[in-house]
Amino acid sequence: MRALLLILTLAAGAARAQDDAPLLVQPHLFGLYLGDGLRDARRRLPPRRAWPYTDDRRLGVRRYRLEAADTKGFPPHLHALYLGFRDGELVEIEGVYDDDYSRRETYDQLARDYELLYGVPHQSQGRFWWDDGRTVLRVFPAELPAAADGAVVSSASVSSPGPSVLAWRTGVQIFRRSVFARGP
Numbered sequence: 001m002r003a004l005l006l007i008l009t010l011a012a013g014a015a016r017a018q019d020d021a022p023l024l025v026q027p028h029l030f031g032l033y034l035g036d037g038l039r040d041a042r043r044r045l046p047p048r049r050a051w052p053y054t055d056d057r058r059l060g061v062r063r064y065r066l067e068a069a070d071t072k073g074f075p076p077h078l079h080a081l082y083l084g085f086r087d088g089e090l091v092e093i094e095g096v097y098d099d100d101y102s103r104r105e106t107y108d109q110l111a112r113d114y115e116l117l118y119g120v121p122h123q124s125q126g127r128f129w130w131d132d133g134r135t136v137l138r139v140f141p142a143e144l145p146a147a148a149d150g151a152v153v154s155s156a157s158v159s160s161p162g163p164s165v166l167a168w169r170t171g172v173q174i175f176r177r178s179v180f181a182r183g184p
Helices: 002-019 038-044 099-104 107-118
Strands: 053-056 061-066 078-086 089-097 122-124 127-131 135-146 165-176
Touching: 038 089, 061 089, 078 165, 089 135, 099 165, 107 127, 107 135, 107 165
Parallel strands: none
Antiparallel strands: 053 061, 061 078, 078 089, 089 165, 122 127, 127 135, 135 165
């Protein structure tokens, strides 16, 4: 990841230095692009079983929560992947990294990597974000339900009322600003 970001950073930095161009957040993560349809996402991440989802009626977004067991070819180093669709279009992509990756690349380290590409981020309460007016990229500490020993609990095994322990992981999200107008 760092090598890829370094290459992109050098290219973007050179382009910005020449053009003094405004910020443009790249609308893709994990091989998926904002604007893709559900069929495109299923082609990229072929389902092994039906993808679990929840509906956010307030925003009109259907959010799928995927883990490695749900798909073939799941992105490496991820614990969970959230895909939000509105009117059949992908409007949100969020990845929560696994424990091993999160120890190597904390959310603030990942934010520094993106800072090389996009410049100084906005920052509030431990969250970092870049906003080009259309697309928002966020890097943040993700909270996951965990057992008493701190091991993350799979979504399939979370029961009511749920675990009282949280594990912290590195999270990254990209979304269409127009859908989530309340801000990052």
